[in-house]
Amino acid sequence: MNYTEVAELKMSVLPLLFDEFKSRHLDKQSERAKLFLDFIEAGGESLLHQAAFDAIHAELHAEDSNMWGWPVFPEKYRRFENAATQKFIADNQDKVQLYMYLQWIADVQINEAQALAEEKGMAVGLYRDLAVGVADSGSETWADNGNLVMDASIGAPPDILGPLGQNWGLPPLNPQVLQATSYDAYIQLLRANMKHCGSLRIDHVLGLLRLWWIPKGENATKGAYIYYPVEDMLAILALESHRHQCSVIGEDLGTVPDEIVEILRDAGVHSYKVFFFETAEDGGFISPEHYADQSMSALCTHDMPTLRGFWHCDDLKMGREIGLYPNEEQLAGLFDDRLECKQGILDSVAWHGYLPEGVGRDASLVPMDAHLSEALQLHVAAGSSALLSVQLEDWLEMDKPVNIPGTVNEYPNWRRKLSMNLEEIFAQEGVNRIAKRLTEVRAKAS
Secondary structure, three states, X not given: OOHHHHHHHHHOOHHHHHHHHHHHHHOOXXXXXXXXXXXXXXXXXXXXXXXXXXXXXXXXXXXXXXOOOHHHOOHHHOOOOOHHHHHHHHHOHHHHHHHHHHHHHHHHHHHHHHHHHHHXXXXXXXXXXXXXXXXXXXXXXXXXXXXXXXXXXXXXXXXXXXXXXXXXEEOOEOHHHHHHOOOHHHHHHHHHHHOOOOEEEEOOHHHHOEEEEEEOOOOHHHOEEEEOOHHHHHHHHHHHHHHHOOEEEEOOOOOOOHHHHHHHHHOOOEEEEEHHHOEOOOOOEOOHHHOOOOEEEEOOOOOOOOHHHHHOOHHHHHHHHOOOOOOHHHHHHHHHHHHHHHHHHHHHHHHOOOOOOOOOOOOOOOOOOHHHHHHHHHXXXXXXXXXXXXXXXXXXXXXXXXXXXXXXXXXXXXXXXXXOOHHHHOOOHHHHHHHHHHHHHHHHHO
């Protein structure tokens, strides 16, 4: 997917549609115009911040394609409250309103999608994702009034797999300001993201308890944990979840402090169970039947290789090509670990009775095919988790990942398309078969 060219193509048409909207609706004060104006009023300052930022960015980017965010804007435009910025808004109200219109259209469309899901009888409908932070070069930081700590970024501390830790380049929310402002920024964030969905996944949900803060310009080894008022934040989360009738899934992978496990459970947050990560002390795989009821289980996630890619070690081979591993010795160890992991998976699936007839028991000789893929998915689906997540990539037997964590330019993250469009996908006999079988297994499990 070439997002730049797609955006340019769309922006050659969208302003024309906005002009048509103005003449047909705004100028005539129609009912549709009233809906748009109500959206602007409800959006308040945050909508103005985003629209003004987009309008200025578009004008500057047209002159210089390297204009990637406000840190490289001309000095006079580097803050929302600057006099030059306010003059631009006053002088270019039509351009600013164009971006409000685009936000409105997007909001209407996602609302219609959720309404259609509910009409079709879907129990959840849309499942949205709340990122752990905001870009430090976007509108939120450009117009920030103290909610964010711009002299720090969040990440992860050093560990065995990452001796330098991780720096995500995202400014953290200031816990003291949150409390002083009655958590207004946090509440608005939850409301905006729960607005048109039946379930919300919170990335790095442990951030409600603590975040690894890193001083600006330093690497992650210089960071420290800063704690947040977790009980207040979870109480607010529960309240907004109830108000919006939106379930919450907390991405709690990795090292989880004992102190938050019970707190999250008591607050009604579903944990995240990824089959490949759920192992016992002896190295064997925990049966999905033993997962917590209050959880969502998954075989793979968007931050992992696809099932086929994992089984054939395509991620390790690609990692070698793009230089993710420091030496061949480490890589050889990863290949050995993968074979051991695959053997454990085969043994577990066979023990639970899901391994198809004719599929061998030696992981070094068994390829990933449609039959084994289906067996693994059914094994996880039969577990005790209240929710199940599946990936279309695995139904389509794709091997390329959509995202490789830790890479920027080495791999085209979030640009890989599905191998078929939706109409083609659900015209596939194999896809309809596995969808039917998963539905049957889930009905028995529940």
